Amino acid sequence: MPTPLIQLTAIERSFHLGDSTVHALQGLNLTIGRGEYCAVTGPSGSGKSTLMNLIGLLDRPDRGAYEFDGRAVTTLSDDEQARLRSRQIGFVFQSFHLVPRLSAADNIALPLILAGIPAPERAERVAQALASLGLADRARHRPDQLSGGQRQRVAIARATIMQPALLLADEPTGNLDRATGEEVSRLLEGLHANGMTLIIVTHDPHMARRAPRQLAMEDGLLRSDSAGAR
Amino acid sequence: MQTVDLFRFARAAALGYPLRSALSVLAMAIGVAAVIVLTALGDSARQYVVNQFASMGSNLILVLPGRSATGGFSPATVITKTPRDLTVDDAHALRRSPAVRLVAPLVVGNSEANAQGRTRPVLVAGTVTEMLAIRHYRLAEGHFLPETDWQRATPVAVLGAKVHGELFAGLTGSALGQWIQIGDRRLRVIGVLAPSGQGMGMNSDELVFVPVSLAQSLFNTYSLFRILVEARRRADIDAAKEQVTEILKIRHRGEEDVTVIGQDAILGTFDRLFKALTLAVAGIAAISLAVAGILIMNVMLVAVAQRTQEIGLLKALGATARHIRLAFLAEAALLSSVGALFGLALGHGGAWILRLSFPEFPTWPPDWAVIAGLVTALSTGLLFGALPARKAARLNPVEALMRHA
Numbered sequence: 172m173p174t175p176l177i178q179l180t181a182i183e184r185s186f187h188l189g190d191s192t193v194h195a196l197q198g199l200n201l202t203i204g205r206g207e208y209c210a211v212t213g214p215s216g217s218g219k220s221t222l223m224n225l226i227g228l229l230d231r232p233d234r235g236a237y238e239f240d241g242r243a244v245t246t247l248s249d250d251e252q253a254r255l256r257s258r259q260i261g262f263v264f265q266s267f268h269l270v271p272r273l274s275a276a277d278n279i280a281l282p283l284i285l286a287g288i289p290a291p292e293r294a295e296r297v298a299q300a301l302a303s304l305g306l307a308d309r310a311r312h313r314p315d316q317l318s319g320g321q322r323q324r325v326a327i328a329r330a331t332i333m334q335p336a337l338l339l340a341d342e343p344t345g346n347l348d349r350a351t352g353e354e355v356s357r358l359l360e361g362l363h364a365n366g367m368t369l370i371i372v373t374h375d376p377h378m379a380r381r382a383p384r385q386l387a388m389e390d391g392l393l394r395s396d397s398a399g400a401r
Numbered sequence: 402m403q404t405v406d407l408f409r410f411a412r413a414a415a416l417g418y419p420l421r422s423a424l425s426v427l428a429m430a431i432g433v434a435a436v437i438v439l440t441a442l443g444d445s446a447r448q449y450v451v452n453q454f455a456s457m458g459s460n461l462i463l464v465l466p467g468r469s470a471t472g473g474f475s476p477a478t479v480i481t482k483t484p485r486d487l488t489v490d491d492a493h494a495l496r497r498s499p500a501v502r503l504v505a506p507l508v509v510g511n512s513e514a515n516a517q518g519r520t521r522p523v524l525v526a527g528t529v530t531e532m533l534a535i536r537h538y539r540l541a542e543g544h545f546l547p548e549t550d551w552q553r554a555t556p557v558a559v560l561g562a563k564v565h566g567e568l569f570a571g572l573t574g575s576a577l578g579q580w581i582q583i584g585d586r587r588l589r590v591i592g593v594l595a596p597s598g599q600g601m602g603m604n605s606d607e608l609v610f611v612p613v614s615l616a617q618s619l620f621n622t623y624s625l626f627r628i629l630v631e632a633r634r635r636a637d638i639d640a641a642k643e644q645v646t647e648i649l650k651i652r653h654r655g656e657e658d659v660t661v662i663g664q665d666a667i668l669g670t671f672d673r674l675f676k677a678l679t680l681a682v683a684g685i686a687a688i689s690l691a692v693a694g695i696l697i698m699n700v701m702l703v704a705v706a707q708r709t710q711e712i713g714l715l716k717a718l719g720a721t722a723r724h725i726r727l728a729f730l731a732e733a734a735l736l737s738s739v740g741a742l743f744g745l746a747l748g749h750g751g752a753w754i755l756r757l758s759f760p761e762f763p764t765w766p767p768d769w770a771v772i773a774g775l776v777t778a779l780s781t782g783l784l785f786g787a788l789p790a791r792k793a794a795r796l797n798p799v800e801a802l803m804r805h806a
Contacts, residue, residue, distance in 0.1 A: 229717060229798045250721045257719020268714045268802070272417035282718045284406045329718070 174241040176336060176368050177203040177226060182235035184221055195221040196232070197391040205240075205336065208360070208369045210379040213388030219372045220341065222388070226370065227260055227339050228252045240336065257286050261330030263359075265342035267322045269314040269329075275321075276301065276310040279328045286333065300328040304358070320351035327358060331367070338362060340371045344378060356381065402724050411731035418704070422736060425693070425700045429740025429782065430747055432690035433774045437748025439686045440770035442755070443679030445762045450675060454668045460502075460635055461535065461664040462642055464495075464628035464649070468658055485653045486624030489551050489613060494648055495630060500641035503631040505532040506551070506613050510620040514609060515582040516568040523564055525583060526608045527616020535631045538605055541565075543577045543592030546612055554615035558588040562596035563606040583609065584619050638663050683770055687777055693740065694781030701733050701789035705796075712793050713801025722794040729790035730783060737782020741775050748774070 184196040195218045203209060213219050224230035225237065228244060237245045244255065269278050276297050283293045301307050304324045314322055323343060330338055340359060344352030356378060363369040373379050385397040415422045466487045492506035508527035513520055532538070533545040545559055558581055560568070569576040579590050588611065597605050617623065632641035642661050650657050705712070712725055748766060755764040 224799050227717065229802075250723070253716065253719050253721040253724075256717065262717045264802070268710065268717075270711055270714070272413055277413075281715070284410065285402055285715070285718055285720050285724060287402050289403070290405075333719075 174205075175202045175238075176205040176207075176240055177201070178236075178238040179225075180236045180238075182225065182232045182237065184218075184225065184230070184232050194391050196225070198235070199392060201386070201393065201396075203368065203370065206363075206366055206368055207384060208363045208382050209371070209384045209386055210382035211370065211372045211386045211388060212374070212376070212379045213394070217388040218391040219388050221391075223339055223341055223370070223372055226337075227262060228256050257282060258333060259336045261333070261335040261338045263323070263326050263330050263338065263340040263343045265345040267314070267319075267326045267346070269322055269325060271314050274311050274313055275306060275317065275325045278314070278325055279332055281329060282333045296332060300332055304328050318351075319347050320354060323347060323351075323355050324358065327355070327362075331362060335367070337368045337370070340369070342373055343371065344373070344375065352378075402720075402727070407727055407731050408735065410728055411735050414704070414708075414728070414732050415735055418707075421700050421703070425697045425736050426740040426743060428693040428696045429690070429737050429778055430743035432686070432693040433741050433744025433778050434747035434751060435686040435689050436683055436774035436777070437745065437766045437771060438751040438755070439682040440679050440774075441748075441752040441764045441766035442762075443675065443682050444767045444770075445755075445764040447672060447675030447679060448763050449761070450671045451668060454664060454671065460632040460638055462630040462632060462638065462645065463662045463664075463667075464630060464645060465660040465662070466624060466658070468660055485656065485658050487628060487649075487659065488623060488625065489617070491649060491652055492625065492628045493551060494652055495628065495645055498641060498644035498648060500632055500637040500644050501630055502633045503531045503535050505529050505535050505629045506625045507532070507627040507629060508613055508616040508620065508622065509626045510616065510622075512584050512619065514564065514568060516579065517572060519568050519570075521564065521567055523583070523609045524607060525616055525619065526610050527613040527619070528610060529613055532610070532629065535629050536605070538597070539595040541593045541595040542575060543590070545592050546610060547591075549612070551612075552614050553612065554618060555612050556586060556588045556615065557591045557612065558583065559592040559594065559610040560590060561594050561604075561606040561608040561610075563604075564609055565593045581609075583611070586615065586619060588615075638665065679767070679770075683773070686774075690774070690777050690781055693778070694737070694785040697733055697736055697782050698785035698789060700736070701729060701786055702792070704732070705729065705789050705793045708793075709796060709801045709804045712796050713798045713804070716796075716798035717802065725796075726790045726794040729793050730786050733782050733786025733790070734779065737778050737786075740782075741778035744778065745771065745775065 179199060179201040182196050182199045183194070185192050185194045199222070211219050211222065221230065225232055231245060236243060239255065239259070244252065247255070270281070273281075279297045279300055280293050283296065298307070301310050304327070306321060306324060306328070309317060309321060314325070317325065338359070343359065344355050347355060359369060359371065360381070371378070371382065379385050386393055387395040464487065466485075489506050492504050495501055495504045505528050510525050512523060512525045514523040528546065529551055530546050530548045538545070541562065543559070547555060547557065549555060560576070565576055568581065569579065572579070576590050576593060581588050581590055594605055611619070630641060630645055632638045642663055646657065646659070646661050649659050715725060752764045752766050755762065
């Protein structure tokens with residue numbers, strides 16, 4: 172069996188809200204292989220977002236081990252985690268999170284700029300990304316001049332410009348109408364088809380069913396895993 | 402992250418909020434301009450005074466009766482503390498000194514001048530021919546006091562330009578040869594000085610010059626107000642001072658009871674005084690730079706609050722804490738340096754307008770003030786940008802992303 176991309180063992184994460192303690196994740200175990208396509212579902216407060224933040228190295232577990240591509244990452248420093256995020260992990264958010272004052276091209280270029288890639292190479296890669304997403308004529312538009320679907324496509328281009336191993340999408344179609352959402356879903360599935368590991372958090376059962384593997388969460392634990400059921 | 406990209410990013414961020422950025426640039430510009438204009442004023446005042454002293458005459462030495470500094474012990478000081486008067490004979494004796502070119506005794510007193518039925522209070526200066534050369538006075542007409550024995554009280558007077566203008570206002574033709582009454586003396590006007598328009602303390606325009614012995618009897622005094630001495634050359638000033646002191650000491654029975662001041666000493670004192678003044682106003686102006694720095698800090702803190710989501714996003718995209726810190730520092734540096742450059746232009750413009758309005762004041766900002774102003778502007782910008790930048794770098798990415806703008 173090849174090394175899994177993500178291996179979570181007995182992960183615990185709790186938050187303090189005033190006097191009460193919320194156990195967002197309680198001893199969660201999860202293994203996701205390279206190139207998998209998973210949908211994470213569950214009611215609000217079930218720990219989906221916390222799980223995504225942990226997998227995306229934006230948050231640290233209180234207890235438990237996390238191996239990314241065979242490497243223990245919970246003990247890495249903030250800067251090392253930032254480097255790993257930069258090279259290996261892409262994020263797509265429900266509310267797009269585009270920088271409003273930057274053009275579509277500049278938004279897509281952000282990860283390249285942060286990684287210190289020189290301008291000529293950057294321009295080439297951004298142009299390619301824009302062309303492959305059918306946004307070539309929108310390169311100089313700012314986010315407020317783009318439609319919802321276009322904005323999310325820009326966000327996906329930005330998340331994938333560094334060719335990460337893992338793409339995390341948190342409700343990527345949540346703010347889009349059905350047709351546009353369908354379009355964005357197909358785009359994400361196309362990326363998966365090209366070998367990217369894709370994890371989507373969604374409320375939409377229709378969208379969840381499209382994924383080969385479905386993870387249902389409840390009260391900080393995995394209630395069901397379609398991979399285990401098979 | 403490459404430096405060019407860092408500053409491009411910071412520039413885009415600053416331009417994203419034009420009004421706020423413009424206001425902090427303006428504050429910084431006013432601070433820098435204030436430093437430049439105020440130091441230019443202080444420095445020009447210094448140069449003005451220095452020039453005034455230079456116009457008094459070159460290689461000038463002043464001899465004052467009495468001793469201002471504590472000298473060595475002398476048996477004479479035990480017996481008497483009253484300073485011996487300076488006399489015309491003392492002045493005469495100084496001409497023996499080889500380092501001395503010219504000597505002029507000076508007696509000064511207030512009196513009333515009367516001519517053509519007009520009366521005016523005047524300052525009377527009793528002196529000798531040499532005064533003209535020592536003080537570089539220029540004559541409008543006639544000639545200066547005659548070259549005679551210093552003890553001779555020839556009844557003549559040379560008028561300052563203003564005195565002449567006021568006493569002989571109604572007169573058509575020259576005032577030369579006219580009579581003027583000063584105290585109980587009737588004097589013939591033999592010369593009128595050209596207006597000097599300047600002069601520290603004693604403006605020659607308001608003086609009436611009479612022979613020294615005439616002034617002595619007019620004011621019923623034996624002692625001199627000053628002796629003005631001109632050294633032969635600049636290099637001889639020190640020697641002249643020593644010789645003058647020595648001659649007078651011998652004449653005053655071994656008592657060193659006069660004060661001998663070189664012009665350079667007076668000049669140096671004023672130079673130091675005005676430099677201190679310029680530094681003081683520069684310090685006051687620097688306060689406005691600090692205020693501008695605090696404004697930039699305020700603006701940057703608002704920027705951090707407003708761009709919290711963006712900071713979270715940048716962290717998700719792989720930005721390290723250092724990236725975030727540098728991005729905000731670069732923005733603060735951009736705001737303060739653009740402000741400093743505008744301030745530089747504004748300050749030089751202000752100095753230029755001052756030069757146009759007051760041509761006699763050479764209002765040029767000194768280089769040190771310009772450099773200090775720019776450096777202070779930049780460093781306050783960075784100093785006050787550090788806190789917001791650190792705050793931004795420390796934001797938790799998850800919380801930052803979830804925060805609603």
